Amino acid sequence: xxxxxxxxxxxxxxxxxxxxxxxxxxxxxxxxxxxxxxxxxxxxxxxxxxxxxxxxxxxxxxxxxxxxxxxxxxxxxxxxxxxxxxxxxxxxxxxxxxxxxxxxxxxxxxxxxxxxxxxxxxxxxxxxxxxxxxxxxxxxxxxxxxxxxxxxxxxxxxxxxxxxxxxxxxxxxxxxxxxxxxxxxxxxxxxxxxxxxxxxxxxxxxxxxxxxxxxxxxxxxxxxxxxxxxxxxxxxxxxxxxxxxxxxxxxxxxxxxxxxxxxxxxxxxxxxxxxxxxxxxxxxxxxxxxxxxxxxxxxxxxxxxxxxxxxxxxxxxxxxxxxxxxxxxxxxxxxxxxxxxxxxxxxxxxxxxxxxxxxxxxxxxxxxxxxxxxxxxxxxxxxxxxxxxxxxxxxxxxxxxxxxxxxxxxxxxxxxxxxxxxxxxxxxxxxxxxxxxxxxxxxxxxxxxxxxxxxxxxxxxxxxxxxxxxxxxxxxxxxxxxxxxxxx
Amino acid sequence: xxxxxxxxxxxxxxxxxxxxxxxxxxxxxxxxxxxxxxxxxxxxxxxxxxxxxxxxxxxxxxxxxxxxxxxxxxxxxxxxxxxxxxxxxxxxxxxxxxxxxxxxxxxxxxxxxxxxxxxxxxxxxxxxxxxxxxxxxxxxxxxxxxxxxxxxxxxxxxxxxxxxxxxxxxxxxxxxxxxxxxxxxxxxxxxxxxxxxxxxxxxxxxxxxxxxxxxxxxxxxxxxxxxxxxxxxxxxxxxxxxxxxxxxxxxxxxxxxxxxxxxxxxxxxxxxxxxxxxxxxxxxxxxxxxxxxxxxxxxxxxxxxxxxxxxxxxxxxxxxxxxxxxxxxxxxxxxxxxxxxxxxxxxxxxxxxxxxxxxxxxxxxxxxxxxxxxxxxxxxxxxxxxxxxxxxxxxxxxxxxxxxxxxxxxxxxxxxxxxxxxxxxxxxxxxxxxxxxxxxxxxxxxxxxxxxxxxxxxxxxxxxxxxxxxxxxxxxxxxxxxxxxxxxxxxxx
Ligand SMILES: [Zn+2]
Numbered sequence: 001x002x003x004x005x006x007x008x009x010x011x012x013x014x015x016x017x018x019x020x021x022x023x024x025x026x027x028x029x030x031x032x033x034x035x036x037x038x039x040x041x042x043x044x045x046x047x048x049x050x051x052x053x054x055x056x057x058x059x060x061x062x063x064x065x066x067x068x069x070x071x072x073x074x075x076x077x078x079x080x081x082x083x084x085x086x087x088x089x090x091x092x093x094x095x096x097x098x099x100x101x102x103x104x105x106x107x108x109x110x111x112x113x114x115x116x117x118x119x120x121x122x123x124x125x126x127x128x129x130x131x132x133x134x135x136x137x138x139x140x141x142x143x144x145x146x147x148x149x150x151x152x153x154x155x156x157x158x159x160x161x162x163x164x165x166x167x168x169x170x171x172x173x174x175x176x177x178x179x180x181x182x183x184x185x186x187x188x189x190x191x192x193x194x195x196x197x198x199x200x201x202x203x204x205x206x207x208x209x210x211x212x213x214x215x216x217x218x219x220x221x222x223x224x225x226x227x228x229x230x231x232x233x234x235x236x237x238x239x240x241x242x243x244x245x246x247x248x249x250x251x252x253x254x255x256x257x258x259x260x261x262x263x264x265x266x267x268x269x270x271x272x273x274x275x276x277x278x279x280x281x282x283x284x285x286x287x288x289x290x291x292x293x294x295x296x297x298x299x300x301x302x303x304x305x306x307x308x309x310x311x312x313x314x315x316x317x318x319x320x321x322x323x324x325x326x327x328x329x330x331x332x333x334x335x336x337x338x339x340x341x342x343x344x345x346x347x348x349x350x351x352x353x354x355x356x357x358x359x360x361x362x363x364x365x366x367x368x369x370x371x372x373x374x375x376x377x378x379x380x381x382x383x384x385x386x387x388x389x390x391x392x393x394x395x396x397x398x399x400x401x402x403x404x405x406x407x408x409x410x411x412x413x414x415x416x417x418x419x420x421x422x423x424x425x426x427x428x429x430x431x432x433x434x435x436x437x438x439x440x441x442x443x444x445x446x447x448x449x450x451x452x453x454x455x456x457x458x459x460x461x462x463x464x465x466x467x468x469x470x471x472x473x474x475x476x477x478x479x480x481x482x483x484x485x486x487x488x
Numbered sequence: 489x490x491x492x493x494x495x496x497x498x499x500x501x502x503x504x505x506x507x508x509x510x511x512x513x514x515x516x517x518x519x520x521x522x523x524x525x526x527x528x529x530x531x532x533x534x535x536x537x538x539x540x541x542x543x544x545x546x547x548x549x550x551x552x553x554x555x556x557x558x559x560x561x562x563x564x565x566x567x568x569x570x571x572x573x574x575x576x577x578x579x580x581x582x583x584x585x586x587x588x589x590x591x592x593x594x595x596x597x598x599x600x601x602x603x604x605x606x607x608x609x610x611x612x613x614x615x616x617x618x619x620x621x622x623x624x625x626x627x628x629x630x631x632x633x634x635x636x637x638x639x640x641x642x643x644x645x646x647x648x649x650x651x652x653x654x655x656x657x658x659x660x661x662x663x664x665x666x667x668x669x670x671x672x673x674x675x676x677x678x679x680x681x682x683x684x685x686x687x688x689x690x691x692x693x694x695x696x697x698x699x700x701x702x703x704x705x706x707x708x709x710x711x712x713x714x715x716x717x718x719x720x721x722x723x724x725x726x727x728x729x730x731x732x733x734x735x736x737x738x739x740x741x742x743x744x745x746x747x748x749x750x751x752x753x754x755x756x757x758x759x760x761x762x763x764x765x766x767x768x769x770x771x772x773x774x775x776x777x778x779x780x781x782x783x784x785x786x787x788x789x790x791x792x793x794x795x796x797x798x799x800x801x802x803x804x805x806x807x808x809x810x811x812x813x814x815x816x817x818x819x820x821x822x823x824x825x826x827x828x829x830x831x832x833x834x835x836x837x838x839x840x841x842x843x844x845x846x847x848x849x850x851x852x853x854x855x856x857x858x859x860x861x862x863x864x865x866x867x868x869x870x871x872x873x874x875x876x877x878x879x880x881x882x883x884x885x886x887x888x889x890x891x892x893x894x895x896x897x898x899x900x901x902x903x904x905x906x907x908x909x910x911x912x913x914x915x916x917x918x919x920x921x922x923x924x925x926x927x928x929x930x931x932x933x934x935x936x937x938x939x940x941x942x943x944x945x946x947x948x949x950x951x952x953x954x955x956x957x958x959x960x961x962x963x964x965x966x967x968x969x970x971x972x973x974x975x976x977x978x979x980x981x
Contacts, residue, residue, distance in 0.1 A: 084534045092533065104527050106534060205533040210761035238536050239763050317761055320566050323577030324531040328627070339572050366568070366756035375758060 002027035004484075007075050007169045007223040011067045014057075014074045021061065021074030025054035025118050028076045031167045032121070035488055040142045041161035043081045044089050045121025050076070053118040060116065072230055073116030078162045078171040081122040082129050083214065084203035085109050092205050093125040093137040093155075096325045096350025098332035106203020107238065108172060108214050108231045115230040120168060124158030127352045128322060129174055129207040131155050132182055132424040135415050136354045143411075144186060145485035146451050150408040153183030153424075156217070160187040163217040165488045170227050171217040176208050177310050178403075178428025180215045181440035185403035185454020188442045188483060190471070192216045192224045195462050196435035197242035199228075200235030206321040208314035209240075211432040220481055221441060221472040225249035228464060244462060252465040253472040257291045260470065262457075263298030263396035268427055274406040280444035280453040281402045284474065288400065291473050298392040298399060302384045306430040307422055309385065312365050312378035313433070319362030325350065357418065386434040393460045398470050401427050403440040403454030427456060437464045441471045442480035452480075489724065490688040493716040495645035495681060497708075499658060501637045501668045502614065502676040503546045509613045509635040510537030510580070517674045521628035529633035531575030536762050539564075543635035544587070544766060545776050546667050547611045550637055551588025552780045553665045554606045561767050562587040564611075564760040569753055572625065573616035575632050583757045586610035587766065593641075594785055595657030597650055601785075604654050605642035612636050631675075637667070643682065643693070648712035651681065655705045660784045664809055672704055681712055684729075685719040694719070695729040699743055701736045711736040715743050787812065795825035804833050811837055814866045818877040828880050835894075836876065839901055840864060870904030879907040886967055889959075892916040919965045922974065925958070928966065929974045932957045943979050951975060 002024045005013065013019045029047055036042055057074035067073055079085060082092045084102035086109070091097050105113070112119060126136035134142040134157030142157040144150040145165040152161045156173025160183035163171050173180040175193035184191025193215040204214055216227040229250065234243040264285060269278065289295050327333035327346030334349050336342035351359070365374035392399060405426060414420045431438040436458055443455035455474070459467040475481050505515050511528035528535040551558050565583035591606035614634040616627045639658065645651045659670045659677065670677050679702060684694035699715055702708045715734070722729055734743040768776075782790070788806040791797050797805075805812030815832045822828040844863045851861045879900065883893045888911055899910045911917055919925060932954055933940050942950040951972065958971040 082534075090533060097533070100533070102534070103532065104535075202536050203534040206762075208761075237538060239538055240536075240761070316758060319756075320568055320576075320578045320758070323568060323570065324533070324575065326570065326572075326577055328572050329530055329575065330532070340570070343570055363756065366758055368754045368756070371756075371758070 001166070003031045003168075004166050005169060006220050007072070007218065007226055008220070010075055010169060011071070011073070014061060015067055017061065021054040021057035021118060022051060024074065025050055025076050025120065028120060028168050031165070031488070032162075035145075035165055035167065038143060038148060039145055039161050039165055040140055041123055041158045041165060041167060042078070042121045043091055043093070043124050043137075043139055043158065046088065049088075050118055050120045057116055057118060065116070070114070070116030071226055072112065075117050075170065076120045076168050077112055077117040077227075078120050078123050078159060078168040079109065079112075080125050080156050080159045080171070080173045082125055082174055082205045082207075083108060083172060084205070085119060085122070089122060090205070091122070091139070092129070093127040093139060094325075094350065094352070094355070095138045096332050096347065097330075100331050102203075104203065107200035107235045109203060111231050111233075112172075117230070121162075123156070123162055123171060123173070126155035126157070126179075127355050128205065128318070129155040129176055129179055129212075130318070130354050130358055132178070132421050133409075133411070133415065134158065134183075135411060136352055138352055141411060144408045144451075145488055146188065147408065147449050148487075149410055150451070151186065151411050153186035153404075153408065155179040155183075156191075157183045159217045160184055160189060160191065163187070163189045163219060164485060166484065169219065170223055172214055172227075172231070173217055174204055174207075175213055175215050175428075175432065175438075176211045176314060177432050178425040180217065181403050181428045181431075181438055181454065181456055182424060184217060184440045185442075185452065185456075186408040188452030188480070188485075190216075190218045190221055190224050190442075190475075190481065191440045191454075192218075192228060192464070192468075193431065193438045194228060194232065194464055195242075195437045196432075197240055198232050198437070198462065198464065200233070200238040200241045202235055202237040206317070208317040209321060210317060211310070211314055213432070221439070221468050221475050222250060222253060224439070225253055225468050225472075228468075242462075247465050249465055249468050252469055255469050255473075257288065257293040257470060257473050260293045260398070260466075261396040262288055262293045262295045262470065263392050263399040264295055265300050265303070265392075265399050265401050266297050267300050267303040268401040272405050272423070272426070273402060276446045277402050277404070277406060277453050281400070281455060284443040284455050284478075285400060287474060287477060288470075291477055293470070295400070296396060298396055300385075300388040300392060300399075300430065302381060302388050303430060305381050306385060306433060307426055309378045309381045309433060310425070310429045311361065311422060312374050313382060315358045315362030316366050316375050316378075317362065319359045319366065322351075322355065322359055354418070382433045385430055389430070389434045389436055389458070393463075397460070397466055398463070399458040401456045401458065403427060403456040407446045407451040407453060431458050436461055437467055439467050439471050441475055442483070443474075443478070444480055445483070452483075491685045491720045491723065492688045493646055493648075493712075493719075494643045494684045494686060494693055495647075495651055495712060496643035497639075497641045497645065497651060497654065497679055497681055499639045499641075499655065499677065499679040501639065501662055501670060503543050503635040503637055504666065504668050505540055505542045505546065505635055507540060508633040509540050509543055509611075510633050513633070515634050517671075519630055521626065521630065524630040525632070529575060530629055531577075537580065537760075539763060539766070540635055543611060545779075546635075547587045547609065547637060548768065548773065548776045549665060549779055550609050550639070550662065550667050551591065552777055553661050553667070553783065554588070554591035554593055554609060554639070556588035556591030556606060556609060558588055558768070558773060559585065561585060561765055563765040564763050565757045566760050568756045571615070573618045573627050573629075573632070575616065575629060579613060579615065580760055580763075581612035581638070582610035585765075593654065593657055593661065595653055596785065597653045602650060602653070604644045607640040607642055609637055609639045612638055643684075648709045648716065651712050652705055652709040655679065655708060657785070659705075660807070664784055665781055666779070675703075678703070679708060681708060681715075683712060683715050683719065685716060685723060694723070695731050697729065697731065698733045699736050700733060700746070701738075703738070707736065707738055710738075710741060711743060714741060718743065795819050795829065797826060797829055801826070801829045801833060805829075808837075810866050814873060817873040818880075821874075821877060822880065824880070824884055827884055828877065831876060831880050831897075835897055839897070840866070843901075870902070871900045875900060875906055882907055882911065886918055886969070887911070888916050888918050889964055889968065892918065892964055915963075915965070917965060918967045919962055922970060925962070925966050925971055926974055928958050928961050929971065929978060932961065933975070933978060940979060951979075
């Protein structure tokens with residue numbers, strides 16, 4: 001089945017002309033057709049546009065273009081619906097954007113096109129990437145392909161489902177507090193959040209600008225390396241992107257772990273962690289030792305403040321970022337007698353409850369008289385959290401942690417309790433506050449029901465190559481990433 | 489009790505950049521609505537700002553021109569408020585870490601020099617422009633994202649007239665410094681005035697009242713005059729003023745309350761996460777500093793000292809930089825700089841204006857818009873500055889008469905020929921040879937016995953008539969001074 005090939009396997013076959021990009025794309029479209037009614041990974045997909053791109057890729061292949069020149073030539077890729085694709089809908093999982101179609105391409109979209117990718121569809125997301133279950137999508141939740149009564153995680157749940165359910169070999173998501181790594185863990189795929197500034201945010205609809213980063217979903221770390229390489233790099237249109245060269249991540253994968261020091265964060269293995277998850281992580285740590293790594297305990301003492309800090313900074317930024325959705329220039333509009341009433345009507349109807357909650361929180365923490373106690377203090381704690389990591393990285397090359405406190409939970413289980421939902425991100429959030437890279441890979445399954453467990457590696461700023469190398473070594477020594485949900 | 493006004497100004501000036509502050513759209517006036525726009529300045533989902541390097545340079549340049557400190561760390565902040573002309577519903581501005589701070593402007597006022605301290609000049613973005621129709625409203629975002637400098641003064645201004653002179657001085661500095669065209673009609677300068685009053689001699693500030701919506705400097709002056717009188721009227725009757733914002737009605741000539749402190753906005757400023765802080769390097773600052781021009785007030789003082797010019801002439805050269813530069817090209821070699829200044833101001837400037845006025849009429853008749861017309865400039869004159877200097881020299885040396893000089897100048901302006909050549913060609917050289925002039929004087933006295941007798945009888949004015957006759961007979965070439973002396977000698981003798 002062509003849709004089950006990894007990016008690396010597919011490009012090998014495309015290069016040999018054993019398969020065509022059109023066939024591969026059609027196989028993905030067929031899988032979407034067969035399963036998306038149930039799983040709802042996609043908010044929209046444009047079949048004729050995808051096939052036209054695939055045919056163009058086939059022509060380029062026929063004309064002799066090689067994957068050394070365009071590494072993703074003919075490879076179907078899906079994109080989370082918070083990233084702009086010219087001429088395609090951009091909903092952000094919200095009603096407030098109405099029938100908005102993006103008039104421009106995000107930089108990552110431009111880069112994917114330049115690399116020859118076939119852009120297939122727009123993946124479901126919690127509204128404006130705010131959530132950990134995809135239940136906050138205004139257009140209905142996505143379902144976990146391992147158990148459709150469970151959530152796939154979020155906010156990039158649609159991208160994780162699409163990859164795990166074999167609908168697409170790779171997808172882009174965005175990660176503000178764990179929105180790539182947590183759904184990757186819940187769905188059993190590889191989710192990579194790069195260093196802040198590694199990938200351009202131009203064209204990513206901002207949730208929390210200082211935390212957001214675009215990253216990848218794939219079925220292997222090798223594919224993560226290839227996809228990251230295609231989208232990374234400095235962008236003059238994003239002042240926060242960093243002018244630093246992009247290494248050949250795939251070429252760096254095959255080193256062994258001898259001489260590498262991996263830190264085990266003691267604060268991450270305390271109460272609240274599910275026993276099966278804990279056991280899987282401990283087993284994985286033993287595996288890393290067998291592979292030659294030296295595992296030492298490290299301390300990240302400010303970890304307990306991470307969730308609170310995140311919900312101050314992220315909501316503050318979000319309250320301003322989402323102010324532009326006002327019904328004046330684009331998107332849905334509900335009229336009013338004056339502009340203020342129009343805003344209230346439009347935003348009252350257009351935004352869902354979680355988005356409203358975060359806008360209100362963010363507005364509050366920035367308000368006169370509260371700024372110092374919340375926002376300013378949050379920024380100071382953020383600095384301490386980053387310093388925790390930088391200090392740990394003076395002695396270790398990477399840090400290993402569970403990705404989530406538990407396996408995928410039931411739909412509706414936590415949606416009535418925002419705080420429980422926020423605690424889902426307890427192991428992933430510090431990474432965004434510190435601006436460092438993180439990756440989640442499969443490291444086992446719960447027994448009954450069988451649900452994926454994620455292992456997280458955190459790395460030094462711009463240390464993606466090391467992260468991928470460690471993850472790859474572990475992946476090569478374990479069977480987990482080869483498992484597929486029974487239904488698909 | 490006597491009261492005094494305490495006035496501070498917040499002046500918004502559009503910077504002279506090719507493109508907008510955060511995107512590549514043109515920074516130009518007068519285009520069709522919403523034609524100079526893109527996803528960035530329309531606040532589309534997902535866009536990011538990229539700071540315009542020239543706007544940052546012009547901001548720091550302004551800092552230098554206004555004698556400011558240039559902090560090594562500046563940043564942008566989001567100022568949050570909902571308004572239809574604001575594309576993002578927040579405005580990017582420099583809140584607590586501006587690019588310039590603690591400067592001053594010196595300017596002439598009431599015969600002396602006054603100083604107004606500058607709190608800060610910070611960079612921000614302009615918003616769109618709303619237009620209200622019968623049933624709908626429209627917003628033109630062409631102006632949204634245009635770089636805007638907000639220049640905040642300390643409350644050092646004590647009268648409406650002083651505010652007016654401060655604004656003129658500021659405008660002259662910014663225009664000559666290449667920072668802004670300061671075209672009021674195109675909305676390039678807007679200002680808000682903060683006014684309070686207090687009993688003369690006291691230190692404590694009264695309730696600060698902000699006046700908005702003045703669209704000219706004279707509007708600012710009128711609004712300030714009105715508001716000072718109004719506030720004094722209130723407090724002298726025992727009334728109390730509260731911090732508030734008022735709107736100037738230019739037609740009615742009054743200010744009206746818009747809002748009080750109670751319903752002031754909470755702008756919820758916080759650092760813009762999409763932009764890095766601005767930390768200029770030594771090289772960058774040096775490059776900006778190299779663009780600093782001489783301040784107009786310093787220039788005027790220098791022209792008065794270096795060239796012994798009267799204040800009036802120096803004022804002309806202060807206001808008209810090109811003309812001043814032209815003058816300076818010849819002033820150093822001029823034996824009499826004042827005479828050279830007269831020629832530049834009275835002859836050259838007038839002739840240039842006259843020529844261009846005529847030329848503009850002709851080009852307009854051909855259907856050209858003012859922007860497309862080719863007009864004569866000081867750089868494109870047919871003659872060189874040294875030739876004007878030569879002409880002034882000929883007059884000073886009495887080699888030609890002043891009326892002949894006018895002819896020579898007209899010819900030089902037309903053809904670019906050297907003055908000496910023109911004098912020779914037209915035979916305009918002044919005759920100072922007493923023998924030749926004596927002969928003419930004898931003839932004139934003989935031909936005009938009446939005036940000659942009048943002069944002898946004590947009518948001094950009669951001499952001028954006789955002198956005129958000598959000039960006429962010599963076809964203007966006789967040196968009038970010499971002719972006068974000879975006539976006087978002959979008649980008195
Ligand atoms: Zn623009």
